[in-house]
Amino acid sequence: MAAVSRSDVVDPRIERSREVVLAAALELLAEVGFGDLTIEAVAARSGVAKSTIYRHWAGKLDLVASACAELKSDARTVPAPGPVRQRVAEILTEFAVNVQDPTWRRACLPALIEASARCPEVAAVSRQLAEMGTAPLVQVLDEAVAAGELRLPAGATTAVLADALVGPILLRALFHRDPLDAGDVPALVDLVLPGP
Amino acid sequence: MAAVSRSDVVDPRIERSREVVLAAALELLAEVGFGDLTIEAVAARSGVAKSTIYRHWAGKLDLVASACAELKSDARTVPAPGPVRQRVAEILTEFAVNVQDPTWRRACLPALIEASARCPEVAAVSRQLAEMGTAPLVQVLDEAVAAGELRLPAGATTAVLADALVGPILLRALFHRDPLDAGDVPALVDLVLPGP
Amino acid sequence: MAAVSRSDVVDPRIERSREVVLAAALELLAEVGFGDLTIEAVAARSGVAKSTIYRHWAGKLDLVASACAELKSDARTVPAPGPVRQRVAEILTEFAVNVQDPTWRRACLPALIEASARCPEVAAVSRQLAEMGTAPLVQVLDEAVAAGELRLPAGATTAVLADALVGPILLRALFHRDPLDAGDVPALVDLVLPGP
Amino acid sequence: MAAVSRSDVVDPRIERSREVVLAAALELLAEVGFGDLTIEAVAARSGVAKSTIYRHWAGKLDLVASACAELKSDARTVPAPGPVRQRVAEILTEFAVNVQDPTWRRACLPALIEASARCPEVAAVSRQLAEMGTAPLVQVLDEAVAAGELRLPAGATTAVLADALVGPILLRALFHRDPLDAGDVPALVDLVLPGP
DNA sequence: CTTTAAGCGAGACGGTACGTCAAGTCTTCGT
DNA sequence: ACGAAGACTTGACGTACCGTCTCGCTTAAAG
Numbered sequence: 001m002a003a004v005s006r007s008d009v010v011d012p013r014i015e016r017s018r019e020v021v022l023a024a025a026l027e028l029l030a031e032v033g034f035g036d037l038t039i040e041a042v043a044a045r046s047g048v049a050k051s052t053i054y055r056h057w058a059g060k061l062d063l064v065a066s067a068c069a070e071l072k073s074d075a076r077t078v079p080a081p082g083p084v085r086q087r088v089a090e091i092l093t094e095f096a097v098n099v100q101d102p103t104w105r106r107a108c109l110p111a112l113i114e115a116s117a118r119c120p121e122v123a124a125v126s127r128q129l130a131e132m133g134t135a136p137l138v139q140v141l142d143e144a145v146a147a148g149e150l151r152l153p154a155g156a157t158t159a160v161l162a163d164a165l166v167g168p169i170l171l172r173a174l175f176h177r178d179p180l181d182a183g184d185v186p187a188l189v190d191l192v193l194p195g196p
Numbered sequence: 197m198a199a200v201s202r203s204d205v206v207d208p209r210i211e212r213s214r215e216v217v218l219a220a221a222l223e224l225l226a227e228v229g230f231g232d233l234t235i236e237a238v239a240a241r242s243g244v245a246k247s248t249i250y251r252h253w254a255g256k257l258d259l260v261a262s263a264c265a266e267l268k269s270d271a272r273t274v275p276a277p278g279p280v281r282q283r284v285a286e287i288l289t290e291f292a293v294n295v296q297d298p299t300w301r302r303a304c305l306p307a308l309i310e311a312s313a314r315c316p317e318v319a320a321v322s323r324q325l326a327e328m329g330t331a332p333l334v335q336v337l338d339e340a341v342a343a344g345e346l347r348l349p350a351g352a353t354t355a356v357l358a359d360a361l362v363g364p365i366l367l368r369a370l371f372h373r374d375p376l377d378a379g380d381v382p383a384l385v386d387l388v389l390p391g392p
Numbered sequence: 393m394a395a396v397s398r399s400d401v402v403d404p405r406i407e408r409s410r411e412v413v414l415a416a417a418l419e420l421l422a423e424v425g426f427g428d429l430t431i432e433a434v435a436a437r438s439g440v441a442k443s444t445i446y447r448h449w450a451g452k453l454d455l456v457a458s459a460c461a462e463l464k465s466d467a468r469t470v471p472a473p474g475p476v477r478q479r480v481a482e483i484l485t486e487f488a489v490n491v492q493d494p495t496w497r498r499a500c501l502p503a504l505i506e507a508s509a510r511c512p513e514v515a516a517v518s519r520q521l522a523e524m525g526t527a528p529l530v531q532v533l534d535e536a537v538a539a540g541e542l543r544l545p546a547g548a549t550t551a552v553l554a555d556a557l558v559g560p561i562l563l564r565a566l567f568h569r570d571p572l573d574a575g576d577v578p579a580l581v582d583l584v585l586p587g588p
Numbered sequence: 589m590a591a592v593s594r595s596d597v598v599d600p601r602i603e604r605s606r607e608v609v610l611a612a613a614l615e616l617l618a619e620v621g622f623g624d625l626t627i628e629a630v631a632a633r634s635g636v637a638k639s640t641i642y643r644h645w646a647g648k649l650d651l652v653a654s655a656c657a658e659l660k661s662d663a664r665t666v667p668a669p670g671p672v673r674q675r676v677a678e679i680l681t682e683f684a685v686n687v688q689d690p691t692w693r694r695a696c697l698p699a700l701i702e703a704s705a706r707c708p709e710v711a712a713v714s715r716q717l718a719e720m721g722t723a724p725l726v727q728v729l730d731e732a733v734a735a736g737e738l739r740l741p742a743g744a745t746t747a748v749l750a751d752a753l754v755g756p757i758l759l760r761a762l763f764h765r766d767p768l769d770a771g772d773v774p775a776l777v778d779l780v781l782p783g784p
Numbered sequence: 785c786t787t788t789a790a791g792c793g794a795g796a797c798g799g800t801a802c803g804t805c806a807a808g809t810c811t812t813c814g815t
Numbered sequence: 816a817c818g819a820a821g822a823c824t825t826g827a828c829g830t831a832c833c834g835t836c837t838c839g840c841t842t843a844a845a846g
Binding site for chain 1: 348
Binding site: 547 | 620621622623624698699701702704705706711712714715717718719740741742743744748749751752753754755756758759760762763764765768772774775776778779780782
């Protein structure tokens with residue numbers, strides 16, 4: 001009844017190869033970026049033969065898309081209940097810190113942006129990741145709106161508001177301008193979050 | 197005295213090479229994007245030898261940087277005087293349109309972000325370009341603050357405000373999410389710009 | 393007593409695999425030659441799995457050796473009795489024609505020679521095939537000597553004489569010089585065969 | 589006056605590359621044979637980059653053809669005047685010894701034969717080499733015929749006769765049968781050379 | 785007439801070499 | 816003398832086979 005269909009069974013070697021290759025790809029993406037990522041290097045670091053990589057992925061873009069899709073598990077959790085300003089500040093503070101951390105798994109964000117510009121499949125992954133990344137913030141904002149704690153002007157959405165909050169942190173990181181750090185978060189919240 | 201210093205005189209061949217190379221580079225950038233741009237192709241299209249290109253530029257990044265620098269004339273100018281909201285909306289509307297242009301902006305921005313993450317020199321360029329990009333917006337906001345038309349909370353700066361305004365437009369483009377287009381700009385301004 | 397020894401019994405599946413593989417190998421040898429023959433292609437054409445081929449043969453050389461051994465049945469038969477010159481001419485004429493046949497002889501002989509130079513096992517096969525190839529000719533000459541129809545100088549053997557007769561035909565084929573064809577055989581016999 | 593035309597001048601780097609590559613190719617041909625010769629190995633041994641090799645030769649066959657063409661200088665010289673039997677024996681004796689030499693002759697000849705079967709260009713080279721190889725023998729025979737020392741049957745040529753003399757030596761070497769050595773040469777001459 | 789062990793196909797694996805392409809360096813020539 | 820031309824080394828590309836190896840399936844034999 002609940003018997004596993006035979007076609008669902010995957011050769012364990014395939015699964016094992018897939019894992020070590022994607023792990024190596026993510027490491028290298030963070031280290032050298034998309035442009036300098038080579039399949040040879042992924043093969044060397046993972047200990048998997050180049051031909052095996054090409055057996056499973058069509059090329060660099062495809063591999064990077066798969067690798068980035070692995071990042072989905074990193075999702076942030078929604079903070080404990082409380083005043084919006086405080087909850088938002090909590091999320092942004094963590095984000096401002098993470099974005100500076102060079103070992104952060106999403107150090108491959110720039111690589112992801114580059115790859116997205118060149119390949120629709122990666123772009124789809126990128127979009128998903130971005131939406132998952134702001135999801136907790138959007139949820140907190142939605143709850144505040146629902147509770148009447150936050151009032152948005154006509155035509156505005158919490159998604160756009162989330163982008164406006166995140167923008168100053170992320171854009172400065174991407175373009176290597178003076179970063180906004182944890183101490184700057186309260187002023188940012190005061191500036192962007194509507195209300196008294 | 198008024199004689200032109202010898203070092204100011206440039207071999208006309210050099211000037212000629214520089215022009216045709218940069219022209220070819222810009223054409224190719226628009227056609228194939230940064231990632232698929234090759235020095236070899238620039239040499240072929242321009243009719244200039246590869247070694248000549250390397251004599252004048254350090255590599256692909258340097259060449260593209262020069263090429264983009266040629267575009268400085270494209271810089272946005274500060275809009276005519278008027279109410280802040282209107283001036284800001286004008287800038288953002290143009291930006292929302294440009295960011296969709298598939299030619300050089302989409303081709304170069306992601307590459308610039310990627311390269312900035314790996315190479316400090318490029319990061320410096322990136323930073324300059326980013327600041328030049330938001331300069332008109334910051335200037336408009338500064339003027340409004342000076343005129344008392346806009347009041348910022350304590351600790352907030354116009355630079356951060358500019359990022360918050362630009363964030364929703366740019367982040368959506370970079371991560372290939374639903375773009376904000378010209379029609380969405382008024383709501384964005386209402387949402388982010390402080391005030392009644 | 394008359395029972396078939398158990399070691400003589402072969403699993404019919406093995407026999408079947410052996411046959412279709414060798415047939416495919418011979419076909420491919422004729423089509424693409426030894427150098428371009430691949431085990432993969434033999435597997436594909438025969439419908440037998442690559443692993444099965446490697447289960448029975450050590451590699452390409454071994455497989456080709458087996459395949460060529462299958463050709464032993466092709467051996468030339470001794471011509472009908474008659475005058476030596478006529479019998480010799482008959483054999484050489486057929487040989488001169490066969491040697492031009494582009495299929496297996498041209499495809500295999502050079503490869504066999506090459507392989508023999510690298511691998512003692514193949515050299516042994518090569519030697520056997522060569523001796524089987526000249527056997528009818530040697531037999532005819534031996535019979536003529538026994539009958540007193542042919543007289544050899546002291547120290548000479550019919551084996552060497554056979555080589556001398558075959559040499560002009562085969563060497564020209566191997567080195568792609570002007571071939572000796574059927575019409576040239578009588579002059580060759582007159583020239584090399586001792587006697588009045 | 590005797591000025592070298594400008595188009596005759598070759599970049600010395602090209603000449604240098606050509607020389608070291610062909611030398612390495614000949615060495616490897618002798619060592620591993622045609623089948624196991626790889627362009628990579630030639631590149632490694634010669635110290636010349638693979639791409640440079642491909643710039644000058646179309647592939648393995650073309651390279652081998654060029655390399656073998658370099659062997660043309662090895663030609664044997666015609667022996668001193670004297671009786672035909674003695675002069676022929678002298679040539680054959682040297683040949684019988686050389687053919688056993690495990691270095692290049694035994695190693696390259698099979699490779700050359702193999703390559704000739706697969707590539708018309710190599711076949712042309714092969715033919716030339718073969719003809720140059722028997723040229724001294726043919727010349728000696730021609731001189732004997734001209735001097736009335738040797739009489740050929742109608743329809744026979746000295747070229748065929750040369751092949752008949754060489755055949756027993758070379759065929760046995762190629763097929764790894766019992767070699768004919770120096771001691772066997774007189775009997776071979778007595779057997780094949782027409783006359784009293 | 786079932787076990788049971790073998791031969792089998794399928795195909796993933798780590799490798800090596802292929803022939804191509806671009807990068808960036810360096811030598812030679814022509815103006 | 817210096818820039819243009821282009822040959823060079825290097826190294827990654829993506830492909831094709833290599834020979835090895837696990838898998839289950841199926842099929843022949845021995846109990």
